[in-house]
Structure formats: C-alpha cells, structure tokens
C-alpha cells in the first residue's frame with residue numbers, strides 16, 4: 001500500500017484524505033495551523049459539490065450545517081430585478097446547491113478525518129518547507145512550531161496548502177508572481193432575519209462600479225433564531241494584500257448603495273450591522289501547464305487558485321481528491337497515476353480559472369448598465385429579453401460541468417419573480 005502525505009488541512013486536503021481512505025489508503029496530513037478554527041465566510045456549494053459530500057457519506061451532516069439554495073435573483077444598481085433562476089433540486093438537478101460557512105464546512109471534514117483515519121492522521125503546527133525526491137520516494141522538509149525541523153518520506157506527496165503553496169513555487173520557480181487585478185472584495189456576515197424564501201441568493205449592482213452578492217449560510221445561527229447572512233462586495237481599490245484574514249471596514253462601500261432599493265432586503269442596514277468584514281483582493285494566479293513533478297502533485301488552490309466568485313474554487317478542490325484517489329487506487333505506478341489525474345483535470349479546471357476572471361453569467365448586470373446608459377429601465381424585456389439571458393446561463397452552467405436539466409428539450413429554468421407572483425395570484 002502506498003504511503004501518502006498531504007500538505008494542508010483545508011477543504012482540498014481533508015476531502016482528499018477521505019477519498020483516499022475510501023480507496024483503502026491511510027494518508028497523513030501536515031497542517032501549519034496549531035489549532036484549526038472555523039475561519040472564513042460563505043461558500044456557494046454547487047450541485048456537483050453536494051454530490052461529493054453524498055459520496056463521502058456526509059450528505060445529512062452537510063445538510064445540517066448548510067442552507068438549501070432555492071433561487072438566484074439578479075438586480076441592477078437601483079435594485080430593479082433583471083432575471084431569476086431556480087437552483088439545485090428546484091431547477092431539476094439531482095442534488096441541491098447549498099450555502100455554507102467555509103470554516104464550519106472545514107470543521108465537519110476535519111472531525112470526519114479524525115474519526116475515520118485516527119487521531120494521528122493530522123499533524124498540526126507543522127509547516128511544509130520544501131521537497132526532494134529520488135527514484136523510490138519523496139522527502140518533505142517540515143518546520144515545527146518550536147523551530148525544530150524534521151523530514152518525512154512517502155511514496156506520494158499531495159500539496160494542498162492553498163494560494164501561497166510552497167510546493168507550487170518550488171515546482172514552478174519561473175511562474176510569474178501573482179498580480180493584483182485592481183479589484184478587492186469586502187467579505188462579511190450579518191446576523192439578521194431571513195429574507196426572500198430563506199434560500200435566496202441576490203446579485204446586485206453594475207459590476208463596473210460595484211457588485212454585491214448576498215446569501216444565507218446558516219439558519220438559527222448558534223440558537224439565535226436568526227440567519228447568518230454572507231455578503232461580498234467587489235469594488236476597485238488601490239492596493240491590497242493576499243491574505244484571507246485581512247480586516248476591512250464598510251465605510252468605503254456603503255455609498256455605492258445610497259440609491260439601491262431591493263424589495264427583499266435593506267442592503268444598507270445589512271452592511272451597517274456586519275459582524276465581521278474582511279478584505280480579499282482578486283489576485284491573478286496564472287493557470288499552470290503542469291501540476292505534477294514525479295511523485296509530487298498539486299491540488300486545490302495550490303494547483304488552480306481562482307477568483308473566489310461562485311463557489312467553484314472549493315467544489316473543484318474537492319473533486320480533485322476524488323479523481324486523484326481513483327487514479328492512485330487503479331494505476332500501479334504512482335507517477336503514472338498522478339499524470340493520469342492531471343490529464344483528467346488540468347485543462348477543464350484551467351478553463352474555469354480563466355472564466356472566473358471574466359464575468360461568467362454576471363455579465364448580464366454589465367449588459368443592463370450599458371444598454372440603459374446607467375439609467376433605470378421601464379420594461380426589462382425591451383432591454384434584455386429572457387431568451388438571451390437563458391442562453392448565457394446555459395452556456396456557463398455547461399462550462400462548469402453542470403449542464404442545465406431540460407436544456408436539450410429546450411426547457412429553461414430562468415424566470416422573473418414578479419411573473420411567478422402574478423401567475424400565483426391569478427391562479428388562486
């Protein structure tokens with residue numbers, strides 16, 4: 001049986017450990033943080049991500065810590081509705097799309113790894129420094145919290161240590177340094193009464209000016225009877241540091257919403273009542289042409305860091321572990337197994353990295369701004385007909401591997417909420 005080491009106990013490393021365990025391996029994880037805490041804010045877990053949790057035997061537990069996504073609604077900067085689509089099972093997919101707190105999800109995976117693989121399967125306070133390899137094994141150099149160092153040998157080394165991966169840097173020394181896009185995200189949460197259906201995600205504003213996404217990530221949060229709501233605002237900023245834990249303030253973003261009246265939600269009040277605000281810059285990590293060096297492989301953000309828009313970063317990281325474990329279980333030579341993993345994953349994931357730099361389906365909000373000259377519209381059908389929007393959404397969903405149900409038959413899941421409300425009234 002292969003000896004496998006994983007660097008990093010983030011979602012990618014933990015999910016990979018569980019997938020490897022399902023295939024009969026007993027990997028060991030080395031994590032720099034001495035005491036993992038549930039850090040981060042919201043993640044939007046796509047239907048294929050929920051399927052991964054089901055296959056890991058974690059569906060019910062995942063459901064208990066997350067919120068079922070029911071519909072997604074798009075607005076211009078004044079709060080006028082542009083389009084809506086149903087999500088997950090409500091759109092006919094087999095699995096739900098769900099919203100979850102990143103740290104709470106990480107803790108669920110962490111507990112599961114300890115329970116299934118044993119208490120010594122995760123070594124904390126251990127920072128990966130570098131690796132060397134020969135024909136038979138790979139050696140990882142670690143630095144411990146007390147300043148001491150040690151070396152561990154294995155047959156395979158999986159690097160899942162996120163955006164600042166030291167293995168990525170060693171594997172691709174000539175890769176250009178990450179570049180700041182000029183856009184920063186203000187990421188925060190607010191404890192408040194639920195809005196919409198209780199599973200509604202809102203996309204608000206003209207992206208050239210500022211763009212807001214809002215969704216609930218935990219109902220009855222810590223027994224408060226209130227919902228923990230995640231919001232992200234993107235706007236331009238002069239400079240920023242790539243650090244998930246950098247604190248920010250709402251002062252710079254509040255003025256963008258002076259004229260914004262969304263029927264479902266008081267945006268200004270939500271921002272003013274924030275529990276926490278973090279800054280995170282959108283950094284361009286160029287897609288890599290290889291994730292493998294002999295017995296060493298990159299997965300998760302270490303391999304394919306993407307703008308954290310739309311949840312595919314976490315979901316794709318979790319799929320990595322699934323494919324990698326299958327290849328290691330079925331191909332005898334570990335080097336060939338790693339290559340086979342790369343062959344399946346690299347090209348498609350790199351396409352998602354690049355598509356996240358563009359606007360994806362959020363392009364409709366820019367189109368509205370341009371077509372209306374930044375003014376309010378009277379009839380959305382005159383500005384952006386629903387067939388045009390449906391085509392944009394169907395193309396995007398296919399790109400990220402979740403083809404819209406019913407697309408072949410020409411069915412769509414897009415709608416305008418006021419039409420549904422009007423139909424319901426006339427039917428009753």
Ligand SMILES: Cc1cc2nc3c(=O)[nH]c(=O)nc-3n(C[C@H](O)[C@H](O)[C@H](O)COP(=O)(O)OP(=O)(O)OC[C@H]3O[C@@H](n4cnc5c(N)ncnc54)[C@H](O)[C@@H]3O)c2cc1C
Pocket residue numbers: 007008009010011012013030031032033039040041042043102126127128129160161162163164165166187244245299300301302308313314315317
């Ligand atoms: C503190 C934090 C908060 C985040 N918050 C959000 C969020 O709110 N929204 C969002 O979309 N994404 C967030 N992310 C990123 C998100 O988790 C990833 O995009 C995605 O889930 C893929 O996860 P990953 O496991 O590849 O990387 P990560 O989640 O970054 O996990 C990497 C792990 O490796 C560890 N590590 C790093 N360097 C070393 C080293 N040299 N040696 C050993 N261990 C190391 C880290 O401590 C971490 O536990 C956050 C990441 C972190 C670390």
